[in-house]
Amino acid sequence: MIKKIFSSLIVLMILVGCGYQPIYSSKNLNFNINQLELKGDIDLNRQIRDRLSNFQSNKSDQSVIYNIKINTTSNRTISTKDAKGNPTLYALTVTINLSYSTLGETEKDKSFSESIGYQNNDNKFDLKRYENTLKINLTNTIIEDIILFLQNEADKNK
Numbered sequence: 001m002i003k004k005i006f007s008s009l010i011v012l013m014i015l016v017g018c019g020y021q022p023i024y025s026s027k028n029l030n031f032n033i034n035q036l037e038l039k040g041d042i043d044l045n046r047q048i049r050d051r052l053s054n055f056q057s058n059k060s061d062q063s064v065i066y067n068i069k070i071n072t073t074s075n076r077t078i079s080t081k082d083a084k085g086n087p088t089l090y091a092l093t094v095t096i097n098l099s100y101s102t103l104g105e106t107e108k109d110k111s112f113s114e115s116i117g118y119q120n121n122d123n124k125f126d127l128k129r130y131e132n133t134l135k136i137n138l139t140n141t142i143i144e145d146i147i148l149f150l151q152n153e154a155d156k157n158k
Helices: 002-017 042-055 124-157
Strands: 031-040 064-081 087-102 108-119
Touching (some): 031 042, 031 124, 042 064, 042 087, 042 124, 064 124, 087 124
Antiparallel strands (some): 064 087, 087 108
């Protein structure tokens, strides 16, 4: 018991001493989202809105202000079939088209896409749940890419 407490304190002291900071801490951001318009897949849009809403309240005099329009699509295709014609492998692709502009600039477009392959499952309920989990994971990856992209664009505009 004492060893566990001691080792926990050592780990805590190392983390505090190394200067750990969250990657997306609001102190380090130099952009702000003024307007966010979402079209397409409702579930993906809800997830995007929840993640990007943190950047709408980040008010700073030094930040670049974006107006953003996002169109989301997800597509499941059959990659391979067996001899009977039944699907054995699927491919799931999530695509997010981002249109962004700052005050006084023209609108620019950028497309983000992630895909993954997975096995078919005889239990269609489990297959649908697994597909939804994959969609969430792919969308989270794309959202992180969008945040980094907007941060880099804001750094260029300074």
